[in-house]
Amino acid sequence: MSSLKAKTLARLREQMRRLEKPGIADRPVLEFGAPVLDDALPGGGLASGCLHEIAGRPDDAAGYGLVAWIIGRVIRKDGVALWCRSRRRPVMPYGPGLAGFGIATERLLFAQASSPVDMLWAMEEALRSRRFAAVLGEGTADLIATRRLQLAAEAGGSMTMLLSFPGRTARPCLSAATTRWRAASLPVERPGISRWQVELERCRGGGRGVWALAWNHETLHLDIAPLLGDRALAAL
Amino acid sequence: MKRYISISLPYWATERWRRSKPAAAPSDRPLVLTAPAQGGLRLTAVDSRAEAESLYPGQRLTDARALVPLLAAAPADPLADARALGRLADWCSRYTPWSATDGGDGLVLDITGCAHLFGGETAMIADLTRRLSECGITARAAVADTPAAAWAWARFGNSPLVAPGEHGIRLAALPVEALRVASATAETLRRLGLHRVGDIAGLPRAPLAARLGVDLLTRLDRAFGSESESISPRREPARWRVRLVFADSISQREDLDRATQNLIEELCRALAADGRGVRRLELALYRLDGTAQFIEIGTSRPSRDPAHLRRLFAEELGTVEPGFGIETMILGALATDPLGAEQMTLTREGLRDAADLAPVVDRLQSRLGRNAIVRLVPVDSHDPGRAVTVTPAPGMSDAHHWPAELARPVQLLAAPEAIAVSGDPVPASFRWRRGEHCIARIEGPERIAPEWWRGNGGEAATRDYYWLQDTEGRRYWVYRLVGQPAWYLHGLFA
Numbered sequence: 001m002s003s004l005k006a007k008t009l010a011r012l013r014e015q016m017r018r019l020e021k022p023g024i025a026d027r028p029v030l031e032f033g034a035p036v037l038d039d040a041l042p043g044g045g046l047a048s049g050c051l052h053e054i055a056g057r058p059d060d061a062a063g064y065g066l067v068a069w070i071i072g073r074v075i076r077k078d079g080v081a082l083w084c085r086s087r088r089r090p091v092m093p094y095g096p097g098l099a100g101f102g103i104a105t106e107r108l109l110f111a112q113a114s115s116p117v118d119m120l121w122a123m124e125e126a127l128r129s130r131r132f133a134a135v136l137g138e139g140t141a142d143l144i145a146t147r148r149l150q151l152a153a154e155a156g157g158s159m160t161m162l163l164s165f166p167g168r169t170a171r172p173c174l175s176a177a178t179t180r181w182r183a184a185s186l187p188v189e190r191p192g193i194s195r196w197q198v199e200l201e202r203c204r205g206g207g208r209g210v211w212a213l214a215w216n217h218e219t220l221h222l223d224i225a226p227l228l229g230d231r232a233l234a235a236l
Numbered sequence: 237m238k239r240y241i242s243i244s245l246p247y248w249a250t251e252r253w254r255r256s257k258p259a260a261a262p263s264d265r266p267l268v269l270t271a272p273a274q275g276g277l278r279l280t281a282v283d284s285r286a287e288a289e290s291l292y293p294g295q296r297l298t299d300a301r302a303l304v305p306l307l308a309a310a311p312a313d314p315l316a317d318a319r320a321l322g323r324l325a326d327w328c329s330r331y332t333p334w335s336a337t338d339g340g341d342g343l344v345l346d347i348t349g350c351a352h353l354f355g356g357e358t359a360m361i362a363d364l365t366r367r368l369s370e371c372g373i374t375a376r377a378a379v380a381d382t383p384a385a386a387w388a389w390a391r392f393g394n395s396p397l398v399a400p401g402e403h404g405i406r407l408a409a410l411p412v413e414a415l416r417v418a419s420a421t422a423e424t425l426r427r428l429g430l431h432r433v434g435d436i437a438g439l440p441r442a443p444l445a446a447r448l449g450v451d452l453l454t455r456l457d458r459a460f461g462s463e464s465e466s467i468s469p470r471r472e473p474a475r476w477r478v479r480l481v482f483a484d485s486i487s488q489r490e491d492l493d494r495a496t497q498n499l500i501e502e503l504c505r506a507l508a509a510d511g512r513g514v515r516r517l518e519l520a521l522y523r524l525d526g527t528a529q530f531i532e533i534g535t536s537r538p539s540r541d542p543a544h545l546r547r548l549f550a551e552e553l554g555t556v557e558p559g560f561g562i563e564t565m566i567l568g569a570l571a572t573d574p575l576g577a578e579q580m581t582l583t584r585e586g587l588r589d590a591a592d593l594a595p596v597v598d599r600l601q602s603r604l605g606r607n608a609i610v611r612l613v614p615v616d617s618h619d620p621g622r623a624v625t626v627t628p629a630p631g632m633s634d635a636h637h638w639p640a641e642l643a644r645p646v647q648l649l650a651a652p653e654a655i656a657v658s659g660d661p662v663p664a665s666f667r668w669r670r671g672e673h674c675i676a677r678i679e680g681p682e683r684i685a686p687e688w689w690r691g692n693g694g695e696a697a698t699r700d701y702y703w704l705q706d707t708e709g710r711r712y713w714v715y716r717l718v719g720q721p722a723w724y725l726h727g728l729f730a
């Protein structure tokens with residue numbers, strides 16, 4: 001593709017996005033810090049004011065690590081994050097581990113809901129209050145619920161995430177989220193490093209791809225490399 | 237000067253039964269309630285028609301039927317009667333916060349300083365009895381200086397009002413039963429020729445107590461006010477109260493919202509004048525049918541921001557059942573804290589953040605429950621289970637310092653789970669939650685001893701923690717008690 005064609009395409013895409021959702025294109029984005037990943041996302045990073053769905057597995061903490069890194073980056077300077085979760089889940093986020101991802105835990109609040117409906121309500125309420133820089137929900141949501149969350153996120157402007165643990169074989173249900181990710185752990189050489197395979201399964205106005213993200217807990221540095229997963233290979 | 241209203245409900249049980257089953261109770265036939273007793277069913281309560289036919293509680297049902305063949309009879313339910321009486325007492329808090337039940341068929345209200353709101357004591361009693369009779373409740377009420385005198389006058393008097401200071405003279409003319417003594421005592425008094433309260437009042441006290449018991453003297457003193465009697469209200473009385481009475485009852489949600497807003501604004505003005513902010517608020521809604529509904533909300537920090545308080549009520553107002561309509565609403569501040577005017581405009585960064593967050597935190601907690609918003613706070617402990625505490629702290633706090641020397645999992649199980657590890661001496665694989673994990677890499681151990689000052693287990697409770705990575709790259713934090721074969725999974729690394 002010639003560079004002229006590419007430029008024209010990019011300009012047209014940009015125009016369409018502005019027509020589709022006025023105001024969204026101007027939202028601040030969170031850059032991962034590597035063009036290889038950021039270029040796949042519209043606006044050059046993870047947009048705030050949009051719903052991002054992250055799927056993981058219940059026996060794998062890679063999804064937790066990814067959202068911890070995102071929250072840590074969003075509230076790094078100021079702002080407060082709200083993490084909505086079910087009171088009954090047997091697994092809890094662990095303070096020392098979260099701090100290892102650079103989260104200032106004094107600015108992270110947890111909302112403990114007793115039902116999934118209450119959890120979604122708390123997320124929406126928090127988004128519409130515009131008081132939180134990031135709002136995360138732990139649980140699943142159907143098409144209507146994700147659409148509500150997406151609208152609330154657009155109204156509130158917070159970085160909005162939904163962390164779900166669908167079964168290994170379950171088909172992902174329909175979702176109105178702007179992006180959908182899947183995270184799984186990758187082997188590392190020693191403790192003190194977290195490494196995940198992060199797949200962008202779907203992105204409105206963006207691309208797809210698979211990357212390996214490695215977080216060093218000592219140097220607090222995120223290393224990103226493209227990865228050719230099975231899905232990416234199949235798409236080529 | 238204290239003033240009390242006593243309300244006598246002579247046909248409470250039968251009228252409550254009629255109110256609860258409007259279809260089942262033919263209004264033109266006498267109604268009695270019965271309960272099994274010695275010798276068959278006996279009457280426990282009669283209505284006004286049955287009373288006019290000379291039926292009385294304690295009579296056998298068969299005898300009553302012989303006298304009045306058309307009699308309607310139903311089983312008595314004393315517990316439901318008592319509960320309904322409690323609800324009626326709640327409803328009476330529209331007149332005064334100090335309302336309580338009094339026996340099984342009466343209410344007592346402390347109306348000190350309240351009567352002027354209703355146009356004086358006579359008008360207040362007229363309003364009270366009218367509203368009750370509109371709900372089908374026969375009530376006789378009287379106001380006097382002591383609860384006991386009001387009780388006597390409501391049941392044996394001939395007018396609703398005993399003027400301040402007059403209760404002594406008025407009581408003297410009443411029969412001895414007006415003292416609320418046991419029926420055996422009253423009978424003894426009558427046999428002694430003492431028929432009126434005035435006959436006893438002047439008698440020497442010691443012989444009276446010796447013959448008839450101390451209770452009689454207590455009753456006498458309470459009636460005349462030489463011994464004080466306090467009533468304990470069913471609900472916490474609020475120090476700051478504002479009320480709104482509607483000429484026409486309301487039931488629409490928009491009207492409720494508007495009324496609530498007016499009440500909140502008025503209350504906030506009163507609180508501002510006293511330099512206080514609310515911590516707990518109660519909104520009472522009084523329905524036309526003689527019941528009341530109460531909504532309580534709490535705030536995480538003192539507030540008198542009307543918009544914020546209104547939002548806290550918004551959720552609960554949806555659950556209000558107006559019935560035939562709501563005629564009065566009262567908003568009371570149950571708990572308040574000092575809140576100076578200067579605190580409304582804080583400039584220090586952290587505190588402004590906290591004040592910004594308080595509204596949304598309150599709103600979330602109003603639905604999710606008190607203490608539903610928490611924060612993880614480090615504790616200076618090397619026991620991993622104790623290194624974090626969950627505190628309900630909606631405001632801002634200082635920066636947290638977590639011990640950073642060692643890698644810690646990002647997820648911790650609420651309780652460590654036993655895993656089946658195979659391979660000896662080096663573990664090769666383990667099963668956890670029906671999943672098989674082949675171990676690819678293992679690092680450790682990190683020995684964590686229990687905190688000896690807690691005295692739980694000593695050496696035996698020392699744990700060796702390992703960092704495990706399975707062949708798919710998932711990382712776990714597992715431990716083994718020193719000298720024991722069992723393994724436990726405690727956390728997941730990201």
